[in-house]
Amino acid sequence: MAPPFLDRWSDSSALQLGVLGVGNIGMVHLKSALAMPGVDVVAAADAMPANRDKAASAGATRTYDDYTTLLEQEDLDAAVVALPPFLHADAVECAAEAGVDVFVEKPLARTAAEAEAMIETAREANIALGVDHTLRYQPDMKGVKAEYNDGSVGHVPYASITRLNDHPLGKPPADEAPPAWPMDPDAAGGGSLIELGVHCFDLLEWLFGDLEVQDATMGKTLNIPAEDAATVLLRAPETETTINLHCGTYQWEQLPEVNTRLRLEGVTGTISNKAHMPGNFYAGAAKAALSNVASRFTGGEPDVFGPTFYLQAHYDALEDFCDAIRNDEEPPVGGELGLRTLELAETAYELAAEGDGAELEPPEVMT
Known part of the structure; x- marks a missing residue:
């Protein structure tokens, strides 16, 4: 039976949307919504004046320095x-009080307990709760799933996934201090396992069903509070697949262009996301970058999603959420899935704490 919130959306006019936080990923969501049919971005909020200026320049109708004020004053x-x-739970509570559906950037929360409370808040207020887990929206990952589902490689006893990104300190030498919260495990919920691993958990359960965490180790390549490397051994009982997951936020000289590698080792062949990358990935990136530069001189609109396909996945995830609430459906990636990734992460942290605490070296990455 559909939950009560699904009866609220009957107006055929454009969905009125606000963006709470317009830093790096918030601007991606803002630009996605601005380019989306049937969506009006009426307001954006951020504590940083520079971010509010960027949001206004991009097309946000109004800006606020506090998300609570935006939710109180705007009809969203x-x-x-x-x-x-560390602000996700409060923002969801404020949105619930205003009767506003919410699409939350991952991780949904800092802990599983916090996520459970957010899910209950949304349920009591009859609002929809979605989570931005985007790996399942990338075309290469969709290609892997389609190839796996057609059974051409047979049983897959082993799989591996590696996801990498820049550390908050940026390229060496770090000449500017990063924001404080990404370096604080209490504010962020953890280190690289929370930043990157939750995406991998979501993708792997999308492919193989429920996962069991069998072992884990965490490490630091820098003298920092949270781990910047995590390796987790997983098993999918339904498919009898053993999976090795590694994620790292390293202070790279140069980050690999393709930062997620997924391989399924089947009994009759191997499936790799590399084989499903768009054929024009590099040429298309260069073309989009040149087009964006030219648009600054011609007054045209830049390609919101160039120069990489990663931003398109964020667009598709948000569009799916908007379509779901508009069509009186459950969000395709809801709060329970966001909670599940945090449960797996917490189990990994617990197992790692029981180990010897050995530090990890960054993996060699072929580009």
Whole structure:
């Protein structure tokens, strides 16, 4: 039976949306919504004046220095929560009080307990709660799933996934201090396992069903509070697949262009996301970058999603959420899925704490 909130959306006019937090990923969501048919971005909020200026320049109708004020003063249908993780729970509570559906940037929360409370808040207020887990929206990952589902490689006893990104300190030498919260495990919920691993958990359960965490180790390549490397051994009982997951936020000289590698080792062949990358990935990136530069001189609109396909996945995830609430459906990636990734992460942290605490070296990455 459909939950009560699904009866609220009957107006055929454009969905009125606000963006709470317009830093790096918040601007991605803002630009996605601005390019989306049937969506009006009426307001954006951020504590940083520079971010508010960027949001206004991009097309946000009004800006606020506080997300609570925005939710109190604007008549919204939905809000994107792109704030630091330590503010997610409060933002969802404020949105619930205003009767506003929410699409929350991952991780949904800092802990499983916090996520459970957010899910209950949304349920009591009859609002929709979605989570931005985007790996399942990337075309290469969709290609892997389609090839796996057609059974051409047979049983897959082993799989591996590696996801990498820049550390908050940026390229060496770090000449500017990063924001404080990404370096604080209490504010962010953890280190690289929370930043990157939750995406991998979501993708792997999308492929193989429920996962069991069998072992884990965490490490630091820098003298920092949270781990910047995590390796987790997983098993999918339904498919009898053993999976090795590694994620790292390293202070790279140069980050690999393709930062997620997925391989399924089947009994009759191997499936790799590399084989499903768009054929024009590099040429298309260069063309989009040149087009964006030219648009600054011609007054045209830049390609919101160039120069990489990663931003398109964020667009598709948000569009799916907006379509769901508009069509009186459950969000395709809801709060329970966001909670599940945090449960797996917490189990990994617990197992790692029981180990010897050995530090990890960054993996060699072929580009």
